[in-house]
Amino acid sequence: MFQIRIHxxxxxxxxxxxEMLSVAAFVEGHYAQAFPSFGSERTGAPVVAFCRIADKEIxxxxxxxxxxxxxxxxxxxxxxxxxFAGLKEGGYVLLNSSHSFEDIGLGDxxxxxxxxxxxxxxxxxxxxxxxxxxxxxxxxxxxxxALSDMIKLESVILAINEKFSGKVAEGNIAAATEAYNLVKExxxxxxxx
Amino acid sequence: MLKQTEGSKAVAESIALCRxxxxxxxxxxxxxxIVEALGEMVKSRTLTPCEYIxxxxxxxxxxxxxxxxxxxxxxxxxxxxxxxxxxxEAVYNASGLGLPIVMTVANRAIxxxxxxxxxHSDSLSQRDSGWMQLFAETNQExxxxxxxxxxxxxxLSMPIxxxxxxxxxxxxxxxxxxxxxxxxxxxxPPYEPRQVLDPVEPISIGAMVGxxxxxEVRYLAHAKQMQxxxxxxxxxxxxxxxxxxxxxxxxxxxxxxxxxTIIIAMGSVLGTIKDTVDEMRAEGHKIGVxxxxxxxxxPLEQVRxxxxxxxxxxxxxxxxxxxxxxxxxxxxxxxxxxTGLRGFTAIAGLGGRPIPxxxxxxxxxxxxxxxxxxxxxxxxxxDAVNKQxxxxxxxRRSGPIAENILYDKGIASAAKFG
Numbered sequence: 001m002f003q004i005r006i007h008x009x010x011x012x013x014x015x016x017x018x019e020m021l022s023v024a025a026f027v028e029g030h031y032a033q034a035f036p037s038f039g040s041e042r043t044g045a046p047v048v049a050f051c052r053i054a055d056k057e058i059x060x061x062x063x064x065x066x067x068x069x070x071x072x073x074x075x076x077x078x079x080x081x082x083x084f085a086g087l088k089e090g091g092y093v094l095l096n097s098s099h100s101f102e103d104i105g106l107g108d109x110x111x112x113x114x115x116x117x118x119x120x121x122x123x124x125x126x127x128x129x130x131x132x133x134x135x136x137x138x139x140x141x142x143x144x145x146a147l148s149d150m151i152k153l154e155s156v157i158l159a160i161n162e163k164f165s166g167k168v169a170e171g172n173i174a175a176a177t178e179a180y181n182l183v184k185e186x187x188x189x190x191x192x193x
Numbered sequence: 194m195l196k197q198t199e200g201s202k203a204v205a206e207s208i209a210l211c212r213x214x215x216x217x218x219x220x221x222x223x224x225x226x227i228v229e230a231l232g233e234m235v236k237s238r239t240l241t242p243c244e245y246i247x248x249x250x251x252x253x254x255x256x257x258x259x260x261x262x263x264x265x266x267x268x269x270x271x272x273x274x275x276x277x278x279x280x281x282e283a284v285y286n287a288s289g290l291g292l293p294i295v296m297t298v299a300n301r302a303i304x305x306x307x308x309x310x311x312x313h314s315d316s317l318s319q320r321d322s323g324w325m326q327l328f329a330e331t332n333q334e335x336x337x338x339x340x341x342x343x344x345x346x347x348x349l350s351m352p353i354x355x356x357x358x359x360x361x362x363x364x365x366x367x368x369x370x371x372x373x374x375x376x377x378x379x380x381x382p383p384y385e386p387r388q389v390l391d392p393v394e395p396i397s398i399g400a401m402v403g404x405x406x407x408x409e410v411r412y413l414a415h416a417k418q419m420q421x422x423x424x425x426x427x428x429x430x431x432x433x434x435x436x437x438x439x440x441x442x443x444x445x446x447x448x449x450x451x452x453x454t455i456i457i458a459m460g461s462v463l464g465t466i467k468d469t470v471d472e473m474r475a476e477g478h479k480i481g482v483x484x485x486x487x488x489x490x491x492p493l494e495q496v497r498x499x500x501x502x503x504x505x506x507x508x509x510x511x512x513x514x515x516x517x518x519x520x521x522x523x524x525x526x527x528x529x530x531x532t533g534l535r536g537f538t539a540i541a542g543l544g545g546r547p548i549p550x551x552x553x554x555x556x557x558x559x560x561x562x563x564x565x566x567x568x569x570x571x572x573x574x575x576d577a578v579n580k581q582x583x584x585x586x587x588x589r590r591s592g593p594i595a596e597n598i599l600y601d602k603g604i605a606s607a608a609k610f611g
Contacts, residue, residue, distance in 0.1 A: 019199070022366045026197035034366040057368075059331075059464030061361055062549040 310545020
């Protein structure tokens with residue numbers, strides 16, 4: 001079983017992101033379970049949501065305390081809560097930022113955990129560019145697909161089309177595609193370096 | 194059709210397939226998504242003929258359901274927590290009048306302190322209301338139980354609550370098989386009421402009944418639930434035949450045959466318990482699980498049969514009978530009267546406190562050793578409790594308990610910063 005935890009703030013589509021991830025996993029034939037942390041969400045308040053992916057029925061209902069992957073939708077959370085709590089060794093980290101981990105003072109973390117499974121992505125900018133709104137969730141799940149190879153970009157696009165229609169869907173697909181390619185490029189650069 | 198969807202959405206689709214004629218509800222978390230989705234279906238005429246009535250309160254919701262049902266319409270509503278409490282007088286009337294209303298309860302704690310999260314306090318408070326109560330373990334089961342509930346309610350002309358864990362199920366996206374309209378029509382015939390308010394053939398419903406007949410009317414409510422004990426397994430078997438899956442029934446045993454220790458629970462926590470039991474079985478522990486699906490009527494005979502060969506049992510429940518201990522545990526103990534079985538009660542998950550596998554491993558091992566207290570509060574913060582008790586010993590004006598505990602735990606409280 002693969003467990004993903006997404007941290008963000010109310011209004012950033014954190015819950016929707018886990019739901020879409022679960023749909024993308026489902027269309028690939030996996031079992032998936034997505035659920036929010038059930039707070040009384042308010043715009044701007046820290047929000048956590050979870051997604052499990054497995055190849056048999058998922059019965060477990062506890063919150064994800066030891067994630068295999070972390071998606072951090074808002075870098076300002078790093079100063080507020082321990083988003084890395086319980087992250088498994090070799091776990092993936094995808095952070096919404098236009099800066100590198102080193103630039104935002106997380107160089108040690110990269111040294112400790114290694115470059116292969118950590119990536120930053122300017123997801124808010126991608127949301128603004130393609131959808132006209134600073135919502136980073138869709139670029140981040142596409143970025144996660146690129147980082148982990150857990151799901152295909154096409155499955156993310158299917159999930160987008162299930163959730164949105166018309167121009168919003170088109171914009172999100174463009175944002176997802178660019179995010180996917182950006183992460184793949186970053187990983188290739190690192191592998192070549 | 195197999196779908197990855199939200200529990201509430203799946204249940205709304207299931208209700209729509211049951212062809213309700215009147216839906217009335219007042220929104221309250223975590224039930225809201227269900228009636229919102231149904232409202233959209235009625236408005237877009239994908240669910241037709243059906244009247245969706247916006248009401249001003251839960252009391253009105255149940256009152257409208259009673260009126261609609263008495264007029265011969267298949268009636269549905271949904272609620273939770275304080276909403277259920279607010280409609281209680283009408284809840285008793287629905288069962289007392291023998292009206293087969295189906296209501297989803299998206300189980301949520303009862304305040305004060307106000308809390309929107311899941312436990313079973315709300316529907317269990319209506320234990321003796323005369324409504325049947327069926328508890329879903331998964332969203333698939335929630336979908337399936339609603340279809341079975343309309344059939345059972347209408348056969349017996351008695352109302353049913355289908356209980357599903359608020360947020361944990363209602364807001365979870367998971368794989369659900371939504372049946373076809375043909376399948377549901379093949380299982381659930383059109384509603385044929387036993388009593389109808391019809392201007393063409395006027396009757397009255399709701400007579401005042403004195404000492405000469407009240408006992409008989411109440412007894413019949415009990416007798417119908419006893420009939421339900423027979424019908425529930427039959428309907429689950431028929432459902433399996435037509436839909437190809439196990440859903441519903443009275444109880445669901447899991448590795449109970451050779452178990453020395455059996456854990457009894459209701460609702461979605463059964464999934465986490467089964468995962469824990471699988472891990473313990475792999476280590477050689479003789480442990481099993483008994484899920485209770487039908488809380489009312491309570492399957493005394495089936496619970497006794499499942500437990501009779503074990504050495505000890507633990508009732509793990511998301512509810513608390515303040516001043517006694519367990520609510521479900523009391524019924525389970527009645528089922529094993531005279532067997533001499535050792536029973537423990539574990540109160541867990543109140544107000545949405547997570548119930549992790551790690552806590553269950555510890556609890557179940559202590560149960561095996563029989564070192565558990567008769568009533569255990571799983572993951573209770575004893576330090577926080579003792580601190581408040583000490584405060585009360587030292588100061589008369591010790592202040593509001595909830596605010597004090599929040600303050601002690603370092604969670605900002607309006608009272609302290611106001």
